Structure formats: C-alpha cells, structure tokens
Amino acid sequence: MSQGHLTEVRPLSDATGGVRVRGLRRAFSGRVVLDGVDLDIAPGEFVALLGASGSGKSTLLRAVAGLDTGAEGVLDVPGESAVVFQEHRLLPWSRVWRNVTLGLTGPDLRGRALRALTEVGLAARADAWPSTLSGGESQRVALARALVRTPKLLLLDEPFGALDALTRLKAQALVARLWTQHRPAVLLVTHDVEEALLLADRALLLADGKVADEIHVDIPRPRSLDHPRFAPLRRRLLISLGVDPDLGHDDQLQEFS
Numbered sequence: 001m002s003q004g005h006l007t008e009v010r011p012l013s014d015a016t017g018g019v020r021v022r023g024l025r026r027a028f029s030g031r032v033v034l035d036g037v038d039l040d041i042a043p044g045e046f047v048a049l050l051g052a053s054g055s056g057k058s059t060l061l062r063a064v065a066g067l068d069t070g071a072e073g074v075l076d077v078p079g080e081s082a083v084v085f086q087e088h089r090l091l092p093w094s095r096v097w098r099n100v101t102l103g104l105t106g107p108d109l110r111g112r113a114l115r116a117l118t119e120v121g122l123a124a125r126a127d128a129w130p131s132t133l134s135g136g137e138s139q140r141v142a143l144a145r146a147l148v149r150t151p152k153l154l155l156l157d158e159p160f161g162a163l164d165a166l167t168r169l170k171a172q173a174l175v176a177r178l179w180t181q182h183r184p185a186v187l188l189v190t191h192d193v194e195e196a197l198l199l200a201d202r203a204l205l206l207a208d209g210k211v212a213d214e215i216h217v218d219i220p221r222p223r224s225l226d227h228p229r230f231a232p233l234r235r236r237l238l239i240s241l242g243v244d245p246d247l248g249h250d251d252q253l254q255e256f257s
C-alpha cells in the first residue's frame, strides 16, 4: 500500500506563530480518516478539537505536530511547537528536572527547568524520580517540559483525560493561567465539552474526516461553569456532537464513547 506524504510543510516565520492547514488527508490501509481538513489557528488563539472516538482528532494533532509523515496536504506551523500527550511520557531513570530539559542544550539547564517547574508549582520536586509523582503531578511536569521550550504552538492531546475530576479541574485552571501569561497558539484535543468551554476561544467538531462545525466560545475570562453563556454553549456543543443534551452526565458519556 502506498502512503501519501505531506506535499508541503512550511514553517511560518517566527513573527506569525499561527497554524494553517489545507486539504489534509490521511488514510490507514486505504481507510480514509482525514478527508480534506482545513484548519486555522491564529497566533495566541486557543482552539479545542472535539469529535466522536475514532473521528481522527489525534491523527490531526499528530500531523500538525509533524509526527506523521503519512499525511497529505498543506501545513503551515510555527517552528517552535511542543506536545503534551495523555500519558506523560517521562523517562523513569531521569530526575524530574532532567526530564523537563530533555533534548535541550545550552547553559543553566537546571535553572531553566526550575523556572518552568515553578510555573506549574513543582519546583520542590525537581530532584524527585518520576515514579514518586502522582498522575496530576506527572502531567504538570509534562506541561513544564513543554513550557521550557517557549513554544509558539502548544499541542495538547487529551492531557487531563486520565486524571480524576478534581485534579482535572485544577490542571485546567493551570493551563488557563499559563496560556494567559504566555499566549501560545493551542490545539487541545478533548472529549470533555466543559473543558473545551472553560479553555478555548473556539471549539471545532471533527466528523466524517472534516471540520464539520465551529463554535465561538464568547465567555469572558477568567471563566467559570456558572457563567450564563455556559449552559447554552454546552447544549449547542452536545447537539453538534450528536449527544442528547437532556441526558444525565453518565448517560451522555456512554452515548459519546
């Protein structure tokens, strides 16, 4: 089976820092997953990507990250991007601070790691081994590892998917604060409608291999779940996802997955 390739990948100038995707296609063994995706993310914009399981969200994120050589299309992405995955991917044999600066060179790597760890509230754990961290702490280290690279584009693939509800809320608040301070462009893959509404400027729905719907999240920041715009936007997103908005939360999750 012959696989396609990215026909064009051009790093945008550093001044731009946005994303432009045109006609992105990806098939696995002849099965088309992405069928001509167009996507723009403005510099400093926070975009959430939702869609049913298997709709191609991670495939799209991996292509934007430059991790998938089998996709076809036009991709303009900033030179500096960083990815945080659902699983933290820390090296168990390296201390926390070394994990943060993994692959970096230059002076004062420990100082840079400590500054990034301070931003996620974990400077005190700089010399710990990853195995001694909780799930939420590990994800915060993964965030620090992204931050230390001062990315213009931050790609988040369900980074809080494995966390319990309370830890997840705290991690979302942390990302909201870090984004406000550093203002990278963000593409966040999530299953969580509330997470999208708490964090993103726009929520995109991926269906049938394309961006099928787009919702502008016009809730002022800092955001809270009790803002009056929240409920109607949540309803709108759930309907777009094909989930009955009047079902209970657990039923919605079942229907969604």
Ligand SMILES: Nc1ncnc2c1ncn2[C@@H]1O[C@H](COP(=O)(O)OP(=O)(O)OP(=O)(O)O)[C@@H](O)[C@H]1O
Residues within 6 Å of the ligand: 028, 033, 051, 052, 053, 054, 055, 056, 057, 058, 059, 060
């Ligand atoms: N390397 C691969 N080889 C073969 N098929 C793949 C590969 N990667 C993804 N797929 C298929 O592409 C489809 C989309 O997968 P992808 O992980 O992008 O979906 P997703 O929307 O992120 O799903 P989920 O929400 O369940 O994580 C799935 O059917 C998956 O099996």
